[in-house]
Ligand SMILES: Cc1ncc(C[n+]2csc(CCOP(=O)(O)OP(=O)(O)O)c2C)c(N)n1
């Protein structure tokens with residue numbers, strides 16, 4: 177039975193993981209993610225479902241534990257926040273290279289360095305451009321509500337096991353910490369060991385039985401041709417993800433003259449900005465990428481023929497805006513607006529930026545006296 | 552007597568280790584890694600646990616252990632094998648999980664993972680091949696490199712004033728309550744091979760008891776890194792490594808000796 181509860185985003189994700197029949201979690205405390213590991217530890221998961229939860233000695237150890245459990249076909253995940261996710265990058269690269277299914281959660285805070293514990297979207301580049309070393313990508317899901325924190329756990333594991341690839345849930349301190357109503361799915365049974373072997377026995381290191389060759393999990397190919405073949409195999413997966421598993425949401429885009437692109441917490445605030453603008457008669461639409469890789473390139477390319485300008489709204493100094501520009505191939509003006517340092521923009525600030533950077537852009541030079549406020 | 556009469560199975564005193572693949576070992580002639588591999592596989596074979604054994608290979612010369620050991624294996628990032636093994640053992644508690652690591656892997660970059668896996672008393676075996684050098688990358692100084700010993704990154708000899716003293720990881724982990732069996736062996740003579748095999752066997756048998764980590768150090772040679780012939784390397788090891796890293800059990804059945 178599904179259940180309605182008031183929960184923090186971090187807790188909702190943790191509860192959803194238990195209910196999704198996840199086998200193991202390995203993590204390390206860091207604000208603003210800590211409720212996630214605390215919640216799991218409070219749940220006596222070994223008793224509830226048999227799920228293993230362990231506080232590792234570091235984020236490095238945690239991601240390598242994820243690598244270990246994933247190499248045996250278990251459903252395993254880790255969570256952290258920005259500095260900790262930086263530490264995990266070598267391990268994530270190994271998981272991608274060795275083609276293992278795993279889920280990583282980043283409840284982003286501001287940076288660089290120790291930065292701030294306040295929300296941020298400054299890890300966009302790290303998340304969608306690889307992050308660690310080598311030619312790989314992550315499938316990146318960006319929740320914008322507590323409900324999605326919960327729902328995306330199962331979605332993430334589905335993708336991870338569909339492609340044998342790491343999936344990142346890119347949240348932030350706002351979505352992680354805020355409380356909202358959430359509908360939790362019913363408890364699913366964890367797979368038995370026999371079911372794990374039936375599902376993953378062709379590749380997982382579960383113990384070599386007499387009826388098969390040994391399974392080896394590695395990302396090492398000392399022969400260049402083999403290494404290139406591995407990279408090509410990864411590229412094929414990414415192409416398939418773009419074809420089959422792109423997710424986005426279009427809000428008020430049909431008649432839009434101006435477009436805001438925003439994901440996660442920014443998208444929530446941008447949606448309010450769109451409402452205000454529309455109430456003043458300005459036709460603004462919102463494109464919310466739900467997956468950041470794959471990115472809604474084609475949708476943006478098409479919308480660029482329709483709208484007069486695009487504002488990329490992000491809680492960072494300008495990262496996703498580069499992908500928006502690439503996707504629209506410079507057909508229309510694309511600008512960035514974002515606060516950093518943990519400051520969260522208001523809908524009014526977004527509208528002001530839209531007006532200054534997009535609506536008045538170009539025309540402002542000819543009509544210096546023009547006074548059209550959509551605020 | 553014909554040759555075929557002599558090679559009857561009942562006369563056979565030595566054969567290729569069954570659980571080793573037919574791949575040609577990539578180790579330098581005389582290197583202890585090959586013998587350590589053989590012993591590990593012999594023990595697993597003799598215990599009849601191959602189907603339930605999962606090995607974790609390191610980064611180091613033995614990164615390709617999975618090419619030679621005919622069992623399921625996962626290759627870990629440099630130093631992280633104990634973390635990888637932790638998760639496998641936790642999620643498959645009835646399996647026999649072991650790591651096979653060099654001294655750079657286990658005692659430098661992976662120090663934290665080693666100490667904490669030992670401290671948690673993970674139910675795994677760690678086989679630690681200490682050759683006092685980074686063999687794979689061409690003979691750089693390891694945390695275990697002896698004082699005065701030359702390497703490509705200590706070309707004038709290890710100066711303990713600036714480079715620290717060689718770390719005795721095995722003595723260190725023996726202090727932790729999570730370790731159940733801690734021993735130091737070598738594989739350079741027949742006698743030592745027999746002893747080392749016994750130790751490895753004890754380590755794997757301990758997994759059944761679920762009482763904590765079994766940690767088997769094998770002091771070994773690296774004739775390429777040390778720039779010696781295999782014979783000279785073994786002699787040098789006896790004269791220099793063993794006094795610093797004395798062979799024998801350090802902790803048995805959870806009790807320090
Ligand atoms: C993160 C990382 N740092 C450095 C290296 C390079 N590297 C590969 S093997 C190695 C040293 C291995 O030495 P040891 O563990 O003693 O094994 P041996 O080859 O002597 O058996 C180093 C530094 C690496 N692969 N990954």
Ligand code: SF4
Nearest residue numbers: 578579582612686773
């Ligand atoms: S370099 Fe050293 S450790 Fe590596 S195979 Fe050769 S002798 Fe053995």
Ligand SMILES: [Mg+2]
Nearest residue numbers: 653654684686
């Ligand atoms: Mg070494």
